[in-house]
Amino acid sequence: MIPQTFEYTAPKTLDEAVALAEGGAKLLAGGMSLIPMMKLRLAAPEHLVDLGRIKDLNYIREEGGALHIGATATHYSVESSALVRAKCPLLAETASSIGDVQVRNMGTMGGSVAHADPSADYPAALQALEATVVIRGAKGERTVSAADFFVDSFTTTLEPGEIIREIVVPVEEAGIGTSYQKNVQPASGFAIVGVAARIKRSSGKITLARIGVTGLSNRAFRATAAEKALEGKAGSAAEIQAAAAVVAQGIEANADLHASADYRRHLAVIYAAKAITAALGRIA
Numbered sequence: 001m002i003p004q005t006f007e008y009t010a011p012k013t014l015d016e017a018v019a020l021a022e023g024g025a026k027l028l029a030g031g032m033s034l035i036p037m038m039k040l041r042l043a044a045p046e047h048l049v050d051l052g053r054i055k056d057l058n059y060i061r062e063e064g065g066a067l068h069i070g071a072t073a074t075h076y077s078v079e080s081s082a083l084v085r086a087k088c089p090l091l092a093e094t095a096s097s098i099g100d101v102q103v104r105n106m107g108t109m110g111g112s113v114a115h116a117d118p119s120a121d122y123p124a125a126l127q128a129l130e131a132t133v134v135i136r137g138a139k140g141e142r143t144v145s146a147a148d149f150f151v152d153s154f155t156t157t158l159e160p161g162e163i164i165r166e167i168v169v170p171v172e173e174a175g176i177g178t179s180y181q182k183n184v185q186p187a188s189g190f191a192i193v194g195v196a197a198r199i200k201r202s203s204g205k206i207t208l209a210r211i212g213v214t215g216l217s218n219r220a221f222r223a224t225a226a227e228k229a230l231e232g233k234a235g236s237a238a239e240i241q242a243a244a245a246v247v248a249q250g251i252e253a254n255a256d257l258h259a260s261a262d263y264r265r266h267l268a269v270i271y272a273a274k275a276i277t278a279a280l281g282r283i284a
């Protein structure tokens, strides 16, 4: 289908983009989610502001013990960055699991995070990484934790006119193992359920466990009951199973044509066990 007619502007600076967004224009990044919605006439913006020419939004750099990823860094650039692979392998692994090569070449991290699809992959990893999202608006800049950023299905804390400038993730210390495991919806690559595990073990005991889950419910979340079940344990098969068993505790599971709520909960347990096992196996 052909989208409704729209005006198109491609500013070169973030300030110009903020001013246009403040005036009601819709942001365009990779277009992998927005353009199909426009073609289906589920979205009909009158004015698109393309973020793709703003050089200050496209970077991946290390600063102050963290990786800073500009909003328009593509999934492929996150997946293939030597810096991300070395310093935050969970994020590179997650990016590499998104859709197909065309989607990863066009889609951006900021676009995915802003879109907040309940089956998107990054949100699980960003919860496990305790990442932050840096947002620019007309009144200045604010930083929001990933835990607070995702509010509901396709709903975030972004206010009208605000733009994600960057996502900040920690540089992993020694002794931490991570893994992202997902049950894939074969037509799109989206997660039916995806689990990101980030685990630290020292002197034979798990001292930190962070488990992010996507696909199961309306928004990605931290499985705190599973985290608590792991901390202080050695990480035996029985302990992993016991932690995975409570991954969906207190969560209202989604149901759609791809999977019932019960099946999603079942998958969450299996994929949590897989992610925790793989993360423990990767501790150097």
Ligand SMILES: Cc1cc2nc3c(=O)[nH]c(=O)nc-3n(C[C@H](O)[C@H](O)[C@H](O)COP(=O)(O)OP(=O)(O)OC[C@H]3O[C@@H](n4cnc5c(N)ncnc54)[C@H](O)[C@@H]3O)c2cc1C
Pocket: 026, 027, 028, 029, 030, 031, 032, 033, 034, 035, 036, 051, 071, 072, 097, 098, 099, 100, 103, 106, 107, 108, 109, 110, 111, 112, 114, 115, 117, 119, 120, 121, 122, 158, 162, 163, 164, 165, 188, 189, 190, 191
């Ligand atoms: C066939 C297919 C398969 C896919 N498979 C997967 C998958 O397996 N896993 C997965 O996670 N995703 C998947 N996706 C989605 C993909 O990752 C998209 O890239 C992503 O959801 C949107 O990113 P984008 O850069 O294309 O944003 P766009 O489509 O350009 O924008 C999406 C939304 O975000 C807003 N926006 C964009 N940038 C910003 C910003 N910096 N600040 C504030 N708002 C902004 C836009 O206004 C729009 O509302 C798939 C998409 C397709 C088409």
